[in-house]
Amino acid sequence: xxxxxxxxxxxxxxxxxxxxxxxxxxxxxxxxxxxxxxxxxxxxxxxxxxxxxxxxxxxxxxxxxxxxxxxxxxxxxxxxxxxxxxxxxxxxxxxxxxxxxxxxxxxxxxxxxxxxxxxxxxxxxxxxxxxxxxxxxxxxxxxxxxxxxxxxxxxxxxxxxxxxxxxxxxxxxxxxxxxxxxxxxxxxxxxxxxxxxxxxxxxxxxxxxxxxxxxxxxxxxxxxxxxxxxxxxxxxxxxxxxxxxxxxxxxxx
Amino acid sequence: xxxxxxxxxxxxxxxxxxxxxxxxxxxxxxxxxxxxxxxxxxxxxxxxxxxxxxxxxxxxxxxxxxxxxxxxxxxxxxxxxxxxxxxxxxxxxxxxxxxxxxxxxxxxxxxxxxxxxxxxxxxxxxxxxxxxxxxxxxxxxxxxxxxxxxxxxxxxxxxxxxxxxxxxxxxxxxxxxxxxxxxxxxxxxxxxxxxxxxxxxxxxxxxxxxxxxxxxxxxxxxxxxxxxxxxxxxxxxxxxxxxxxxxxxxxxxxxxxxxxxxxxxxxxxxxxxxxxxxxxxxxxxxxxxxxxxxxxxxxxxxxxxxxxxxxxxxxxxxxxxxxxxxxxxxxxxxxxxxxxxxxxxxxxxxxxxxxxxx
Numbered sequence: 001x002x003x004x005x006x007x008x009x010x011x012x013x014x015x016x017x018x019x020x021x022x023x024x025x026x027x028x029x030x031x032x033x034x035x036x037x038x039x040x041x042x043x044x045x046x047x048x049x050x051x052x053x054x055x056x057x058x059x060x061x062x063x064x065x066x067x068x069x070x071x072x073x074x075x076x077x078x079x080x081x082x083x084x085x086x087x088x089x090x091x092x093x094x095x096x097x098x099x100x101x102x103x104x105x106x107x108x109x110x111x112x113x114x115x116x117x118x119x120x121x122x123x124x125x126x127x128x129x130x131x132x133x134x135x136x137x138x139x140x141x142x143x144x145x146x147x148x149x150x151x152x153x154x155x156x157x158x159x160x161x162x163x164x165x166x167x168x169x170x171x172x173x174x175x176x177x178x179x180x181x182x183x184x185x186x187x188x189x190x191x192x193x194x195x196x197x198x199x200x201x202x203x204x205x206x207x208x209x210x211x212x213x214x215x216x217x218x219x220x221x222x223x224x225x226x227x228x229x230x231x232x233x234x235x236x237x238x239x240x241x242x243x244x245x246x247x248x249x250x251x252x253x
Numbered sequence: 254x255x256x257x258x259x260x261x262x263x264x265x266x267x268x269x270x271x272x273x274x275x276x277x278x279x280x281x282x283x284x285x286x287x288x289x290x291x292x293x294x295x296x297x298x299x300x301x302x303x304x305x306x307x308x309x310x311x312x313x314x315x316x317x318x319x320x321x322x323x324x325x326x327x328x329x330x331x332x333x334x335x336x337x338x339x340x341x342x343x344x345x346x347x348x349x350x351x352x353x354x355x356x357x358x359x360x361x362x363x364x365x366x367x368x369x370x371x372x373x374x375x376x377x378x379x380x381x382x383x384x385x386x387x388x389x390x391x392x393x394x395x396x397x398x399x400x401x402x403x404x405x406x407x408x409x410x411x412x413x414x415x416x417x418x419x420x421x422x423x424x425x426x427x428x429x430x431x432x433x434x435x436x437x438x439x440x441x442x443x444x445x446x447x448x449x450x451x452x453x454x455x456x457x458x459x460x461x462x463x464x465x466x467x468x469x470x471x472x473x474x475x476x477x478x479x480x481x482x483x484x485x486x487x488x489x490x491x492x493x494x495x496x497x498x499x500x501x502x503x504x505x506x507x508x509x510x511x512x513x514x515x516x517x518x519x520x521x522x523x524x525x526x527x528x529x530x531x532x533x534x535x536x537x538x539x540x541x542x543x544x545x546x547x548x549x550x551x552x553x554x555x556x557x558x559x560x561x562x563x564x565x566x567x568x569x570x571x572x573x574x575x576x577x578x579x580x581x582x583x584x585x586x587x588x589x590x591x592x593x594x595x596x597x598x599x600x601x602x603x604x605x606x607x608x609x610x611x
Contacts, residue, residue, distance in 0.1 A: 015527065016431075016489055018438035025441060041530045064528045064557060086430035105434035146559075157559050 007034040008123060011052065013045040013071065014060040014084065019105065023058050023084065026112045033116075042066025047153040049075045055123050061085040061094075066148060066155065072097055074150040080119040143196040147175060149182040156182055160199070164213050165235060166191055168206040176233070201248060203227060203241035211248060255312055256392045268305055275301030278377065285373075286366045292359070296367070300350060304343050304378065308385035311335070315389040332386050340378035347374050424461050425519060428485075429454075435489045446488065453484035461512065468580075469508035469605065472539060472548070476500065479518050479537075486522050493532025494522065503541040507548050508605040510580050514550065516569045517598050521554035525596060528560040541604060550600040558593050570598070577602070 010033050014020045020038050027033050033056070037048040042065040049057065049071075057079050061068035068083060069090075083094045084103040094102045100122050101115035147163065149156045164176045168188035175182045184191075192202050202208050209227060216228040217237065225237040227245070237245060257263045275297045283293040314335055318328060351367040354360045432454050439447035460478045464470065487494050514537075521535045533555035540549045570589060577585045581603065588599040 015530075016435065017491060018435040018489065019431075021442060022434065022438040025438075043530075062523075062527065064530045064560070086427045086434065105430050106437045107434075108437075159559070 007032055008056050008120070009034055009036045009052065009054040010056040010058070011035075011037045011039065011045070011048050011054045012058045013039045013042075013063070013068070014058070015040050015063045016060075019060065019084070022106075023112075026109055030116070040064075042068075042071050043155050045071045046074050046150060046155050049079070050150070050153045053078070055079055056119050057081045059083050061087055061090050066157075069093065069097065070148045074148055074155065080122045082115050082119055144194045147184070147191075149175065149184045151182070158182065160195070161212075163200075164210055164229060164231065164233070166208040179231070201241075201244055203235065203237045203245055205238060207235050207241075209235060211252075214245075214249075217242070217245065255309070256389070256396065257309060257312070268302070271301055271305040272298075274381070278374075282367075282370050282373070286370055288363070288366050292363065296351065296354060296363075300343075300347055303346065304381065307339060307343065308382055310339075311382060311385040312389045315386060315393060320390050320393065332383065336379045336382040336386075339382050340375050343378035344371050344375040347371065424458075425523075427523075428482075428519065431489060432485050439488075450485060450488045453481055453488070457481040457485060461515075464511035467511055470511045471505065472500075472507050472509050473505040475509055475511065475514050476505075478512070478515055482515060482518065483522075486526075490522075490526060490532065493529070494526050495532065495534040497534060497536045498538075500537070500539045501541045503543075504539040504548050504604075506606055507541070507602070509548075509602060510576055513573060513576060513600070514552070516573060517552050520569050521552065521596070524560070525554035525556040528557040529555065546604045548600075548602045548604050550602070552598045552600075554596050555594060556591070556596045 010027065012020050012023050012035060014023070017040075020040075024035065024038070027035060036052050036054055039045040039048050040063075042063050045057075045059070045063075046066065048054075059068045059071065059081055061083060062085065063071075066074070068085070072081065080100045081097075082101045082103060083090070083099050084105060084107070086105040088104055091102045100119045103111060103115055143160075145160055147158045147160070149158065158175055158177045162177045164178075166176070166188060167174045169183070171185060171187070172183045173186050173188050173191050175184060188202075188206065188208060192200070192208055195208065199211055200208050201211055209229070213229040213231070214227050215230050218226045218228065220226040220236070223239045225242050226234050227237050228234055257267050278301065279290070279293040279297040282288060282297070283290050288296075311332075314331065318331060320328070347367070348364075348371060351364045355362065355364040432450065436447050436450050436454070439450060457478065460474075460481060483494070483496055487496075518535065518537070525535065526533045536551075536553045538549075538551040540551075541547075542549060574587045577587050577600070584603045586599075586601045588597075590597045590599075
């Protein structure tokens with residue numbers, strides 16, 4: 001539990017000034033809470049959370065640049081999170097990412113206090129590991145249209161169409177896009193499940209490739225092949241990967 | 254109504270068909286019995302014309318014995334019986350006509366020569382009657398399928414009406430909730446503005462309420478709806494929302510389907526402005542083109558090209574496109590374009606001035 005005397009360091013993220021104002025006002029009655037930052041978009045939120053490491057985060061979902069779930073994907077779940085949004089269709093997903101509570105706008109003091117009480121119980125208590133969180137951040141049957149990557153406090157957005165391939169590197173994946181590689185803390189299997197299987201294929205234990213980039217497949221060794229991408233990159237194709245690749249390419253004609 | 258007697262064009266076609274039959278008959282008979290061609294023609298032409306009208310009566314027995322609900326024998330027996338009776342009647346008339354004609358000097362001995370052919374005439378008469386029966390059954394089936402098609406069309410129109418009503422009622426609930434949240438924020442910090450926002454919201458809701466029953470409203474009314482919508486959004490987004498409007502005076506009285514522009518403006522706000530950290534602009538133009546008598550409406554907004562496409566926006570655009578198509582068919586056009594900075598929606602509508610009853 002919390003040490004007496006320490007304040008709960010809180011960040012408020014909402015693109016609407018008036019919406020931040022409501023939270024600020026409701027928090028004013030709680031001297032144990034200290035607002036350390038207010039952010040109006042996803043980029044600011046990632047930066048503020050990475051630098052300030054708050055205990056509590058009030059997070060809107062629909063925002064410029066990054067939505068609330070993308071922010072969460074980049075910062076991990078090392079703090080208590082309370083979503084505040086007018087969109088009730090995200091509630092299920094919010095609880096899947098272990099949010100403390102989900103406030104539907106407009107909300108009043110009573111409902112807000114409930115959420116705050118739950119947050120205080122969570123702070124200092126057991127938090128779910130971050131890896132568990134990432135797998136759950138997307139609804140089934142829905143695929144990413146872009147991938148967000150954090151590099152320190154900077155955020156890169158890679159549209160799916162610009163992702164050439166991904167390579168597993170220990171606990172990370174290296175995402176190759178437009179000649180650059182971006183590292184993201186994610187397993188390659190979790191990345192695979194977030195990508196549309198009609199556009200991306202796992203060709204190897206360590207590689208996922210954008211099917212549009214594949215120009216040629218050459219035999220290489222006894223059981224393996226090499227796929228050659230439009231920029232000349234050569235990626236190994238395992239035996240089972242070759243079977244899958246051939247099936248997909250045959251279907252496309 | 255009789256399907257042939259009731260329609261002069263069909264009757265004409267029917268008689269022409271009979272005429273060619275009568276020609277066939279008289280060739281057959283004159284070849285067989287050595288009757289002169291002219292004589293055979295004079296004999297057969299009125300006879301066939303007469304029989305053509307006799308066969309029209311087959312319609313009534315066809316109507317009495319519907320094809321779908323009768324067994325094969327139940328169908329065959331009465332028609333065959335009728336065909337034989339009518340055939341005999343025709344043969345009798347033919348014989349009487351031949352006798353009458355043979356009184357004339359030119360037709361000496363005509364009756365005897367025709368007499369040999371009476372069984373042939375009888376057989377052909379039976380056959381022709383049966384053909385007429387078949388023809389009426391075909392007409393009946395055609396009539397039935399046309400009726401079914403008409404009903405289907407009507408159902409489609411009704412379904413479309415219902416759909417339109419539903420589409421029109423689609424005021425985004427998120428807009429409502431977000432606005433109420435802003436009002437609740439303002440109640441403590443700026444009660445005066447909270448009241449203003451309440452009033453703007455009420456204006457917008459009131460304006461949308463009565464629209465369900467109207468097929469068309471003046472553009473001016475749609476614009477005032479948009480203004481009250483934007484008045485609410487301006488309080489929410491503050492300086493982030495810049496609106497620029499240029500409306501031709503002549504277009505204000507033109508009739509448009511209600512809520513045809515508001516969803517587009519709402520899209521521009523939620524998918525354009527709301528995704529831009531520094532805010533953005535919306536530009537609305539309405540121009541009247543006197544040569545073609547059309548209204549050209551252009552709606553542009555800035556947007557973040559990196560923002561992922563949202564599904565709801567696509568639905569909104571599809572709805573507007575569908576409603577325009579339902580109302581105007583090919584007379585209206587709808588286009589969507591985007592480049593790296595600008596999202597453009599264009600509408601072209603025929604300029605209608607007077608209210609058209611729904």
